[in-house]
Amino acid sequence: MKAARKAFGVPLPASWFTPRAALPALVLVILGLVPVYAAATGDPFALTLFGRIEILSIAAVSLNLIMGYGGMASFGHAAYLGIGGYAVGILWKEGIASGFVQWPAAIAVSALFALVVGALSLRTRGVYFIMITLAFAQMVYYVAQGLDRYGGDDGMTIGGRSSFAGIVNLNNATQLYYLCFALLLASLFLVWRLVNSRFGLIIQGARSNERRLRAIGISPFRYKLVCFVIAGGLCGLSGALLANHTNFISPAMMYWTRSGDLMVMVILGGLGSLFGPLLGTVTYLLLEEALSRVTEYPGLFIGPALLLVAIFMHGGIEGLFGARRRD
Amino acid sequence: MTEPLLQVDGLTKRFGGVVAADAIALDIAAGECHAVIGPNGAGKTTLIGLLAGEIAPERGSIRFDGRDVTAVAVHRRSQLGLARSFQITSLFADFTALDNVALAVQARSGHSFQFWQDARRQAALREPALQALDAVGLAARADARVDRLSHGEQRQLEIAVALAGKPRLLLLDEPMAGLGADESARMVAMLRRLKGDVTMLLIEHDMETVFALADRITVLVYGRVIASGDPLAVRADAAVREAYLGEQDARHV
Numbered sequence: 052m053k054a055a056r057k058a059f060g061v062p063l064p065a066s067w068f069t070p071r072a073a074l075p076a077l078v079l080v081i082l083g084l085v086p087v088y089a090a091a092t093g094d095p096f097a098l099t100l101f102g103r104i105e106i107l108s109i110a111a112v113s114l115n116l117i118m119g120y121g122g123m124a125s126f127g128h129a130a131y132l133g134i135g136g137y138a139v140g141i142l143w144k145e146g147i148a149s150g151f152v153q154w155p156a157a158i159a160v161s162a163l164f165a166l167v168v169g170a171l172s173l174r175t176r177g178v179y180f181i182m183i184t185l186a187f188a189q190m191v192y193y194v195a196q197g198l199d200r201y202g203g204d205d206g207m208t209i210g211g212r213s214s215f216a217g218i219v220n221l222n223n224a225t226q227l228y229y230l231c232f233a234l235l236l237a238s239l240f241l242v243w244r245l246v247n248s249r250f251g252l253i254i255q256g257a258r259s260n261e262r263r264l265r266a267i268g269i270s271p272f273r274y275k276l277v278c279f280v281i282a283g284g285l286c287g288l289s290g291a292l293l294a295n296h297t298n299f300i301s302p303a304m305m306y307w308t309r310s311g312d313l314m315v316m317v318i319l320g321g322l323g324s325l326f327g328p329l330l331g332t333v334t335y336l337l338l339e340e341a342l343s344r345v346t347e348y349p350g351l352f353i354g355p356a357l358l359l360v361a362i363f364m365h366g367g368i369e370g371l372f373g374a375r376r377r378d
Numbered sequence: 379m380t381e382p383l384l385q386v387d388g389l390t391k392r393f394g395g396v397v398a399a400d401a402i403a404l405d406i407a408a409g410e411c412h413a414v415i416g417p418n419g420a421g422k423t424t425l426i427g428l429l430a431g432e433i434a435p436e437r438g439s440i441r442f443d444g445r446d447v448t449a450v451a452v453h454r455r456s457q458l459g460l461a462r463s464f465q466i467t468s469l470f471a472d473f474t475a476l477d478n479v480a481l482a483v484q485a486r487s488g489h490s491f492q493f494w495q496d497a498r499r500q501a502a503l504r505e506p507a508l509q510a511l512d513a514v515g516l517a518a519r520a521d522a523r524v525d526r527l528s529h530g531e532q533r534q535l536e537i538a539v540a541l542a543g544k545p546r547l548l549l550l551d552e553p554m555a556g557l558g559a560d561e562s563a564r565m566v567a568m569l570r571r572l573k574g575d576v577t578m579l580l581i582e583h584d585m586e587t588v589f590a591l592a593d594r595i596t597v598l599v600y601g602r603v604i605a606s607g608d609p610l611a612v613r614a615d616a617a618v619r620e621a622y623l624g625e626q627d628a629r630h631v
């Protein structure tokens with residue numbers, strides 16, 4: 052049987068429990084148990100911190116899809132967080148509280164924005180690509196600053212969380228937390244399917260060698276654009292979650308340093324590995340949290356730490372645990 | 379007589395002051411193995427680039443399989459059946475050998491907007507890919523990452539990737555470049571097996587190889603065709619002896 056499958060060129064399923072899978076599995080189990088801990092200690096802070104970690108993990112998973120797998124180093128990814136958040140906030144302000152409207156709107160508008168940015172940026176490469184994506188994000192940032200009805204520069208408190216007709220109650224912190232957890236798992240599953248599909252192999256081929264891709268008959272632009280749009284939509288969802296998590300939107304959500312943070316999380320965890328963004332986000336936000344208790348300038352320590360990762364740890368945290376197999 | 383598979387006429391390309399292709403005319407019949415020889419810098423790689431569509435000509439036309447492809451993009455030409463190998467290996471270095479070939483099969487199949495099924499479990503992609511690897515003698519290395527393959531294996535993989543698309547015309551840019559004697563001999567044996575099944579334009583330095591494989595030979599010097607015909611005629615051609623063979627013989631013997 053093994054021989055037969057080998058002969059057909061079908062890869063044998065890799066053993067599930069490798070050291071490489073152990074760390075992400077452990078992190079996911081811990082994330083799943085946080086509400087239990089919070090209930091036992093009566094301390095809601097853990098729910099807030101780890102909820103935020105889950106939400107930004109989704110954003111990092113989305114960025115990893117384009118940057119890690121597709122080689123598209125978008126330096127404006129926080130724009131989608133902001134757009135998703137503002138979609139929720141603006142609709143709430145205009146009297147539409149239903150999550151069934153707010154969330155699809157957050158995803159759709161983010162995806163549309165990604166379509167525009169991608170269409171204009173994906174034919175450029177390197178520094179130009181980075182600059183164009185950054186410029187678009189800053190543009191949205193300034194537009195948000197100008198939205199006086201929605202808080203302008205100061206941002207706006209959202210008076211109520213998205214309502215889901217009694218199916219889930221987001222005013223219950225535990226339910227909100229588990230919804231974020233489920234959506235994080237779903238986004239990991241989505242990216243796992245995507246990157247191993249025909250589409251995903253084209254995307255990775257484009258990262259690896261565009262000239263070769265053309266030579267075998269594929270023009271990468273359309274594929275990269277679709278990938279960009281999917282990632283934009285996913286990050287928009289993350290923004291909708293963030294707005295619900297903090298009950299607050301402000302232009303700061305999409306300031307360029309936020310985009311930088313997201314990039315850092317992805318690189319820290321390991322570019323182009325499925326669980327890398329999760330590990331990177333957990334590490335980054337916990338480190339930031341810990342450092343912010345001892346110093347006013349956590350960035351002062353995170354920066355050099357990152358430099359070390361970039362220099363000495365190819366493959367990021369994920370890469371520390373055993374040789375990379377292609378996810 | 380039927381129309382040649384490839385018809386090149388008046389193809390011209392300059393790089394600054396260098397005329398890399400000077401009104402090149404060339405016909406390749408279906409089934410033929412056509413060698414292009416010439417000293418370094420003669421414009422052989424430029425010719426492949428022009429035919430593959432990576433370089434746009436200033437003048438001239440390329441007809442392939444009955445249609446004018448002079449202005450057709452690289453990937454479209456590939457879809458029409460023009461496959462190439464690179465003189466300097468150009469592969470998906472972080473993919474496995476099999477994934478490299480399977481992606482070429484997929485590209486040719488025309489269905490790449492599939493987002494959910496695991497492409498590595500599709501026999502329609504993996505089987506032809508394995509066959510192509512087998513044809514070049516790389517089946518045992520299917521699961522090795524390209525950057526872990528030896529130079530010789532990478533050269534073989536270049537051919538397998540080109541073959542995987544079931545091309546009508548194979549453009550091979552010095553497939554033996556940098557190979558040792560044994561590897562070279564194996565590559566030649568493989569090209570000999572392919573001969574007849576696939577129409578080939580073969581660029582090659584080594585005279586013995588060329589005379590052993592080619593049905594027809596075109597000699598390029600300073601971007602210009604100075605002779606074209608069957609191997610015996612080319613070998614006997616005075617201009618060729620003077621411009622190229624003499625120099626080559628002096629270097630190789």
Ligand SMILES: Nc1ncnc2c1ncn2[C@@H]1O[C@H](COP(=O)(O)OP(=O)(O)O)[C@@H](O)[C@H]1O
Pocket residue numbers: 393394396397398416417418419420421422423424425
């Ligand atoms: N992209 C380029 N830019 C400038 N000059 C080039 C370029 N490509 C090739 N040339 C020049 O064109 C001539 C032909 O080069 P090439 O086609 O690589 O020759 P060959 O493959 O026969 O060795 C050489 O003089 C080379 O320097």
Ligand SMILES: [Mg+2]
Pocket residue numbers: 422423424465
């Ligand atoms: Mg050359």
